[in-house]
Amino acid sequence: MGTESVNWHSVLDCDQWVALPVAGQRPSARYKHAAVVADEKLYIVGGSRNGRYLSDVQAFDLKNLSWSTIKVSTTLESEIFPAVSGHSMVKWGNKLLLLGGHSKDTSDNVTVRFIDLESHVCGTLEATGKVPEARGGQSVSLVGSKLIMFGGEDKKRRLMNDVHVLDLETLTWNVVETIQTPPAPRFDHTAAVHANRYLLIFGGCSHSIFFNDLHVLDLETLEWSQPEIQGDLVSPRAGHAGVSIDENWYIVGGGDNKSGALETLVMDMSKLVISTLTNVKGRDPLASEGLSVSSVLIDGEHYLVAFGGYNGKYSNEVFVMRPKPKDSKHPKIFQSPAAAAAAASVTAAYALAKSESLEFTTMDSKPKVDLSVEVNMIKGEKKTLESSVTEVKAVNSSLMEKLEECNGAHVDLSMELHSVKGQLASERSRCAELEAQIFDLQKMLSSMESIEQEVQTLRSEKSAIEHDMEVSVTDEKQGSGGGGVWRWIAG
Structure with a gap:
């Protein structure tokens, strides 16, 4: 598949x-x-990279497979x-149109920005x-001339x-007052709209x-329901990407902060x-959180285009997929009694909206008491409550683990403090x-000075005694000679 070929999609x-070969420099x-x-x-x-928010606008030409940077200008000189x-x-x-997201902007409400594709203004x-509170990680879906925003995480988490x-x-915002049990608060989910009536929230x-x-929200009755998903088991995930083409909703990537989701x-x-369309190997850029997936129509055929993501490493590769056209001759929705019971209200809505394509049991025109819907609703609410209880238990377990860690740290710090106090007492005793x-040495030093004075006195006395002794000896010698002369004269 050469980079100069405009027919890369045909093979x-x-x-x-x-992965598409890309000509020129890639964006970060x-x-x-x-x-x-x-x-x-x-x-x-x-987007984001290494904790830093990005502000660039990039365009990838799917004909010649090359990137270019879009230089945008603002309507006001003071605006960036x-x-x-x-x-x-x-x-x-x-x-x-760009809505929401996390930035250094201090706005308390969701800001709606635009980029003109012709003038790049x-x-x-x-x-x-x-106007809703500022948030990031929300979903935004276009239905006719209206944008439907669900969930997210505000600036205070x-x-x-x-x-x-x-x-x-x-350009008017409204809050939608829904009935029945909504999804648990969340962010980094994905959303799709079916038949311009049903908002689907996944993960x-x-x-x-x-x-x-x-979870499914009927945009006409504003009623939430939680139908049971049929088919393959799907692991929990966040940060995945989704795009819908006709009846099909394609979901790519995501993860749980431990590993990426390998299946498309x-x-x-x-x-x-x-159902699982395909799998990738571990550490593949497609098994990432925070990636994007879009659809493009080339020569009358749809293609999926994925870009970016993070799974321990940031990606800037472009991946494409040619989804196989699906056979429409399949059993219709909710053939399983369990699925029908879990989503009775959604089933009825589908029957009204697309009765020619859905197969349901014919309803008796005579009024009759049927408690199955209420029972199923209660079951759905019970399931939601059980899910909420499970979440609360998990949060409680996590908090207990943190408390145990804090207690352990407290015990260690107390032991260390006791040891330090013991060492301090020992040092005080030593001091x-x-x-x-x-003090004893100072006393000894002062007594040594008086002793030295006494020694000096004794030395002086000794010198005087020695001098006196020398004088006495001399005198004695002289006295001894004179006495003889006088005796001689006297004799």
Whole structure:
């Protein structure tokens, strides 16, 4: 597959990821960026690398397989394009709209920014109404002329599970008041919209739990449900990426802070059946958190395009996949009684929206008492409560472990303090002994001075005695000679 060929896509095998050869310099590797395909170009905005937020705008031409940096200009001289991570981006007309994300911006509410794809001018859209709190790791889905925002994590690390709607025609925010049990608060999940009516939320995480559950919000009745996923077992994950093509929702990557998810999943949204499309090897860039996946239409055929991510190493590779067209002649949604029971309300909604493509039991026109829906709702609520209890227990277990660690550290510090106190007492006793010895030495030193004076006196006395003795001896000698003469004269 040569870099100069514009027909690289024609030689791809189905359902297999392939790394594209890239001409020229690549953008810096990153994760938690935002990506959108427009006019056969993959646009990458912002992201994070080594704890630093990025503010660049990159474009990858899917025809000649080359990167280019988009130099954006602002509508106001005082305004600069922010460095941001964990944000969402959608294409609306000839603009890219960026919502949310974490940055050094001190704004308390979600900011809506735009990049004009023709002029490369960027700016801020002034939205009114009930503007949601600033957050990152949320999901944003386009339904007609409205953006549906769910969940995320605010600047104080508070997790959310609220739903907000931005009308792009009036630039007005509204809070959606839903019924039934919503998903547990989370961030770094993924979302998709089916039949312009159903918002699907999959996976994500709290600060201690990774999820693999599916929640569905009926955008007409505003009712949450938690249908049971059919098909392959799926491991919990967050930081994964998803993109929908017709009835199929493709989910790539993610992880649980220990290992990356190796499988690429596809969910048939009309049947809520999930299957593994392909697997990659461990430490593959596609088994990363914070990667992006988009879809591009080339010569009438859809392709998946993945970029970036982090799994111990940041990636800046571009991967493509040619998904195999799915056979539509399959059993319809909720053929399993268990699945139908777990999502009775969603089943009824699907029946109203797409009765020609879904097969359900014919309903009797006569009114009759049927408690199955209420029972199933209670079962769903019970399951949600059990999940919440499990999460609380896990959080409690984690807190108990931290408490035990703190207690252990306290015991060690207490023992060390006791040891230090013992050493201090010993040193104090030693200091007292040294002070006593110094006092004794000082006394001895002062007594030595008087002794030295006495010695000096004794030396002087000794010298005087010796002098007197010498004089006496001399006199005695002289006296002895004179006495003889006188005796001679007298004699």
